[in-house]
Amino acid sequence: MGPTGGGSGGGGSSNTIHRSSSRPQLDLSKAEIEANVDNDKYNPSILLPNQSDHLSHLALDIGGSLIKLVYFSRHENQSANDRRMRRVKDRLGLPIGNRRSYRILGGRLHFVKFETSKINECLEFIHSKQLHCGGGWESHYSDNVADRNAIIKATGGGAYKFADLFKERLGVSLDKEDEMACLVAGANFLLKAIRHEAFTHMEGQKEFVQIDPNDLYPYLLVNIGSGVSIIKVDGDGKFERVSGTNVGGGTYWGLGRLLTKCQSFDELLELSQKGDNRTTDMLVGDIYGGVDYSKIGLSASTIASSFGKATSEKKELEDYRPEDISLSLLRMISYNIGQISYLTALQFGLKRIFFGGFFIRGHAYTMDAISFAIHFWSKGAAQAMFMRHEGFMGALGAFMSYEKHGLDDLMVHQLVERFPMGAPYTGGKIHGPPLKDLNEKISWMDKFLQKGTEITAPVPMAPPGTTGLGGFEVPLSKGSTLRSDASALNVGVLHLVPTLEVFPLLADPKTYEPNTIDLSDHSELEYWLTILSEHLPDLVDKAVASEGGTDDAKRRGDAFARAFSAHLARLTEEPAAYGKLGLAKLLEMREECLREFHFADAYISIKQRENEASLAVLPDLLMELDSLDEETRLLTLIEGVLAANIFDWGSRACVDLYHKGTIIEIYRMSRNKMQRPWRVDDFDAFKERMLGTGDNKPPPHRRALLCVDNSGADIVLGMLPLARELLRRGTEVVLVANSLPALNDVTAAELPDIVAEAAKHCDILRRAAESGGLLVDAMTNTLDSPKEKKSSVPLMVVENGCGSPCIDLRQVSSELAAAAKDADLIILEGMGRALHTNLNARFKCDALKLAMVKNQRLAENLVKGNIYDCVCKYEPAN
DSSP: OOSOOOTTTOSSOOOSOOOBOSSOOOOOTTOEEEOSBSSSTTSOEEEOTTOOSOOOOEEEEEOSSEEEEEEEEOOOOOBOOOHHHHHHHHHHTOOOOOTTSSOEEOOEEEEEEEEGGGHHHHHHHHHHTTGGGTTTTOTTOBTTBOOTTOEEEEESTHHHHTHHHHHHHHOOEEEEOOHHHHHHHHHHHHHHHSTTOEEEEETTEEEEEOOOGGGOOSEEEEEESSSEEEEEEEETTEEEEEEEESOSHHHHHHHHHHHHOOSSHHHHHHHHHTOOGGGTSEEHHHHTTTOOBGGGTBOTTSEEETTGGGGTSOOOGGGSOHHHHHHHHHHHHHHHHHHHHHHHHHHHTOOEEEEESTTTTTOHHHHHHHHHHHHHHHTTSSEEEEETTGGGHHHHHHHHTBTTOSGGGOOGGGEEEEOOTTOSOOOTTOOOOOSSOHHHHHHHHHHHHHTTOOOOOOOOOOOOOOOOTTSOSOOOOSSSSOOTTTTSOOOOEEEEOTTEEOOTTBSOTTTOOOBOSOTTSHHHHHHHHHHHHHHHHHHHHHHHHTTTTOHHHHHHHHHHHHHHHHHHHHHHHOTTTTSSOOHHHHHHHHHHHHHHTTOSOTTHHHHHHHHHHHHHHHHHHHHHHHTSOHHHHHHHHHHHHHHHTTOOTTOHHHHHHGGGSOHHHHHHHHHHTOOSSOSEEOHHHHHHHHHOBTTBOOOOOSEEEEEOOBTTHIIIIIIHHHHHHHHHTTOEEEEEEBSSOOTTBOBTTTHHHHHHHHHTTOHHHHHHHHHTTSOOSOOOOSSOOGGGOOOOOOEEEEEOSOOSSSOOTTSEEHHHHHHHTTOOEEEEESIIIIIIBSTTOOBSSEEEEEEEOOOHHHHHHHSSSOTTOEEEEEEOOO
């Protein structure tokens, strides 16, 4: 055979992926979030009403060095019949379905890898989680032994080599899938379905690239295993191996082992971090007396001949530093792979080249070297791109080979990546986290910390530096050695949520960016990581108190604090560790970490107390508002929303205020300070749209979406009175609230009770709530006699699909998307929803963004003002 290279994909030009019907299939048709689940209400599962068969949970890619697993976890549960939700769904035209008669599928894809030499650990992991038995769900399995006819999809050479071992140890057969077909299928899925999967890596800087799934093909996929396979991908199941080379990862490891005596691939990579190739490589400057060869565009630091100096120096092998040899080898092989890949791309007119394979394994300098080669030979016309899940492409492709798995139809907004503590980036014998057992999770965390993962408070980060791509400088790395987990990219758990949609009122979803604050700025990231770290002790106290301060709560609170501190330390060291980082994602990570340690709602008692205090004074406020003329009332309502938005337990400045007075005293003080003009003041434009000028009276809005923020005064004294005014004018109102708790934000589950209490004092709210299905049971009220009841526009509540103080409108609930289709006004309230995110968002409908700035840095950077400044930003429909 000629020197074409085998790579991890093997030879051949198979162009279709085998679809096996040997196992039952996953049916995602008409899937929906299962809300209000009693036992796991804050980690909602997915209801698959048409799924009746059992399903394999596992697929493997068994390579020569690593075993990669992709497995699917689920659990069964039931929910109460939510009459309010049924009424809202009926009004919005959404299917309700028989929620009691079907199993629930908690759709989560997990990624784990093991060293192939430790296959027994892999087998034990599979057995301990019963992944070969459908995750321990199927009742017909007994004694933890799988059905002898069970089949698991597998690819890679080990699928043949270890088939008998799997049969003997687990009682399952490995159904072998074509390696290259799996590789391509996995790559296609990742690039189409996961936001910011792809990234470039130049001069130590990782920059994420969003790929348009409608403009993905054709592209070049370069898989660097022991050898290299270069694959032209033209579509789903359409690909051809067009080139390759036998100089790949095996070459680097083989020569490196002979020349340096290293005992592992990671050890060889670690040596390269400390190397200086000037001692071994012949540079252009060595030939031309330290100057550039400018005529042909070569700098003095460009490598003229890898290991060229060894030909002219009277040195033996032991006279050269292993570190320098490793670096020279890494550059030689990376540059050549890059050049061959570019020439292949040039041949087919392709400018997009994706690299993956065991050779790369997330090593920053390897990616830099490949990127430099592509940039150099293409003169900047082509880009090298990499993928965060690249090590799992084959295993994911094998998982997808189960016919009708349903993954093909999932879009980018339907996959949510979350990072539980211990999502598989650890080494040694710890392969967590456990699926269900919290005690095991906490014990696992103790072991994780004992493995040497130091948890530190956020520290100032040095600005990025050059990696010396010209070939002269010593490589820069974060830390003096590779982390123990450097061989595995940081990937989380993929939550499959088919009921998430893109918010339909975005003016241009493709250009929408939720995050207003740029965390790629090192000083900005350092600031927010420090804020979160300083807020952590208070948050732990609130979380423990929310569950009665029991010993169990204290134990979980301590585990949460250590886990979240580890996340912050990780991000301090490597800001792009979890993909493209925005403030919305950072804040949601904190809330997810709380839920991971079973803190359902850390601020529940505080919210209840503040709701009661605010509802007690609501009647007086409504009476005051009703005494005002229309124009004065509208201004007073907006002032009231801004004043009430001061109550935010996520703000240090506001937490300090709570110690200086009662909630009502603070609200009144805030209202008294409402002096116009505000920092951003578009009230007059909003007033003209609402009230018109002179005899020109505009029609009311058809439907308004009010994205509410905090509990207590914020919702009761701020947003509910504004909603009441819109209802009075004939506008349908939809209160949009969090699906899951976050700080003291009000949730969709809590709002109906708040509205019901408020409606006892207001016939407008009562009739609208009855019409909208919020007041299901008949209410005895003296405001109206039955004969005096009037038809009313409805007041409804929908959940937004998230559990964060921010909102990413690329991923909202299907209920909110349905409600938006008839809406012509959206009101975003609060720092998280209107400032941290969506300040710059443009909509197809009228938009009003209201917030009080409660962070000095935010005030200076976003609105060029001061703390407690107000934002009233009105934008007519695009």
